[in-house]
Amino acid sequence: MDRFLFLTFDGLSRGAVYAAFALALVLIWRATRIVNFAQGAMAVATAYVAYSVADATGSYWLGFIVALLAGLLLGAGVERVVMRFVDHSSPLNGVVVALGLVLIIQGVLGMIYGNEFRPATAPFSRDAFEIGGVALLSRYDLFVFAAVGAVVVLLTLLFTRTPTGLRMRAAAFAPDVSRLLGVPVGGMLTLGWALAAAVGSLAGMLVLPTELGLNPTAMDIVFISAFTAAVVGGLDSPIGSVLGGLIVGLLLSYISGYLGATVAPMAVLALLVVVLLSRPDGLFSRSSKARTA
Amino acid sequence: MSTDPRTDPADTTDQGLALHHITVRFGGLLALDDVSLRITPGHIVGIIGPNGAGKTTLFNVICGFVTPQSGALSLDGKPFSPRPHHLNRRGIARTLQGVGQFGGMTVLENVLVGARSRKPEADAWEALERCGVAEHARALPGSLPYAKRKRVELARALAAKPRILMLDEPAGGLDADEIRWLADLIQDAKTTVLLVEHHMELVMSVCDEILVLDFGKPIALGTPAEIRTNDKVAEAYLGAAA
Numbered sequence: 001m002d003r004f005l006f007l008t009f010d011g012l013s014r015g016a017v018y019a020a021f022a023l024a025l026v027l028i029w030r031a032t033r034i035v036n037f038a039q040g041a042m043a044v045a046t047a048y049v050a051y052s053v054a055d056a057t058g059s060y061w062l063g064f065i066v067a068l069l070a071g072l073l074l075g076a077g078v079e080r081v082v083m084r085f086v087d088h089s090s091p092l093n094g095v096v097v098a099l100g101l102v103l104i105i106q107g108v109l110g111m112i113y114g115n116e117f118r119p120a121t122a123p124f125s126r127d128a129f130e131i132g133g134v135a136l137l138s139r140y141d142l143f144v145f146a147a148v149g150a151v152v153v154l155l156t157l158l159f160t161r162t163p164t165g166l167r168m169r170a171a172a173f174a175p176d177v178s179r180l181l182g183v184p185v186g187g188m189l190t191l192g193w194a195l196a197a198a199v200g201s202l203a204g205m206l207v208l209p210t211e212l213g214l215n216p217t218a219m220d221i222v223f224i225s226a227f228t229a230a231v232v233g234g235l236d237s238p239i240g241s242v243l244g245g246l247i248v249g250l251l252l253s254y255i256s257g258y259l260g261a262t263v264a265p266m267a268v269l270a271l272l273v274v275v276l277l278s279r280p281d282g283l284f285s286r287s288s289k290a291r292t293a
Numbered sequence: 294m295s296t297d298p299r300t301d302p303a304d305t306t307d308q309g310l311a312l313h314h315i316t317v318r319f320g321g322l323l324a325l326d327d328v329s330l331r332i333t334p335g336h337i338v339g340i341i342g343p344n345g346a347g348k349t350t351l352f353n354v355i356c357g358f359v360t361p362q363s364g365a366l367s368l369d370g371k372p373f374s375p376r377p378h379h380l381n382r383r384g385i386a387r388t389l390q391g392v393g394q395f396g397g398m399t400v401l402e403n404v405l406v407g408a409r410s411r412k413p414e415a416d417a418w419e420a421l422e423r424c425g426v427a428e429h430a431r432a433l434p435g436s437l438p439y440a441k442r443k444r445v446e447l448a449r450a451l452a453a454k455p456r457i458l459m460l461d462e463p464a465g466g467l468d469a470d471e472i473r474w475l476a477d478l479i480q481d482a483k484t485t486v487l488l489v490e491h492h493m494e495l496v497m498s499v500c501d502e503i504l505v506l507d508f509g510k511p512i513a514l515g516t517p518a519e520i521r522t523n524d525k526v527a528e529a530y531l532g533a534a535a
Binding site: 163166167169170173174176177178179180181182183184185 | 356358377378379380381382386387389393394395396397398402405406407409413449453
């Protein structure tokens with residue numbers, strides 16, 4: 001039972017990061033119908049910037065803030081310079097361009113920083129507290145929950161309580177109708193990419209200290225788990241992506257804990273295949289058939 | 294028609310929207326052929342014609358979705374190059390033939406997207422009340438009957454408090470009671486209205502003047518009474534035998 005509790009809390013902590021990363025994927029999918037396969041590489045790029053700043057200044061938190069700002073800028077830049085010009089006549093076009101971006105970003109990072117792993121430090125202890133003799137959560141886990149929770153709350157408020165959020169949702173649902181209503185659709189797309197990339201950067205900063213460290217390809221495995229989370233929750237459903245992240249985190253934790261870490265990646269892929277075959281719209285997605293009524 | 298001040302492109306003294314010798318071609322198809330029209334502020338102007346006459350193309354030119362091969366538009370006597378996302382701030386709102394609402398957003402959120410003033414909530418609620426759909430504010434548009442969704446579409450346009458309201462076949466799919474309600478709404482709109490519509494009774498009852506298009510060409514412009522007795526209009530609608 002103790003082991004089960006530990007694995008559950010560990011899975012929720014890991015799942016919270018996948019949730020944030022999946023949320024970033026869903027934000028872009030809803031607005032552009034593109035799965036941003038470059039999300040992981042973009043997050044790593046901003047993490048390198050963050051750790052460079054942290055190394056130079058000695059302040060982790062300054063690096064952390066710089067990572068989020070760099071995410072905003074990189075997301076906006078990728079949309080304005082690359083993705084805006086993708087021919088949307090085939091969904092594959094966006095996928096191919098995004099994969100091309102991955103190669104470019106990882107190549108450039110390798111040239112600048114090298115391909116060896118560098119340590120990614122955590123701002124809080126990762127040693128778990130013991131409650132009733134059971135090791136449950138670390139300070140770092142609490143930080144992860146708080147950071148992801150804050151992002152979910154802020155995004156929810158943005159999209160439901162502000163005119164800008166309403167316009168972003170409108171632009172994603174029906175661009176031409178939105179234009180007629182005065183919505184600057186291009187600007188909303190840029191803002192959506194910027195926000196998504198910043199959320200991806202946050203997820204990267206949260207997950208890297210729990211992995212092997214910083215490396216141009218460090219987020220590849222995380223991307224697969226987060227992509228599975230987004231598909232499980234439904235690529236059209238922000239809430240679904242959060243729930244999907246928690247489900248994938250728990251699954252990975254239980255499989256790693258009971259069957260061994262080497263089985264976990266296969267379990268994620270198996271979950272992805274099962275959901276795609278049985279509920280391709282995701283477990284929590286409303287039907288995406290009618291985007292306009 | 295060239296001496297008619299309502300269509301004379303040389304007359305730039307009037308306020309409001311004007312189209313000057315607009316011509317649009319889609320490949321080999323002449324969709325609009327030298328169409329000129331001056332829309333008097335506060336008037337309700339109907340644009341009618343058989344299917345394929347160019348009515349919606351004319352709307353699309355005014356909205357910037359279609360760029361004419363020749364001709365120009367003016368607003369308040371100044372050149373006007375419409376771009377869709379600038380229309381709202383220029384005081385022009387348009388409804389669509391299909392209902393075109395954002396399916397995943399509530400009725401209130403749909404209408405809020407159209408509101409542009411500093412008090413969007415108040416404008417949205419006022420428009421919803423005016424269109425009789427305030428009670429459905431928290432519902433998703435897709436859950437409402439078609440007639441109610443048409444009302445939501447009208448509310449979304451009215452929430453912008455437009456100086457020019459463009460209605461593209463607003464009576465389509467509505468029953469007689471709904472069309473009577475629509476006629477009252479249009480007449481009480483207290484704004485300039487451009488109305489593309491096939492429902493002749495509605496057009497004749499609410500419009501101050503009517504432009505008739507046939508194969509993209511303007512064939513008549515006049516009051517409802519003048520249009521009713523115009524031989525060219527009868528011929529366009531009923532064929533040469535008329």
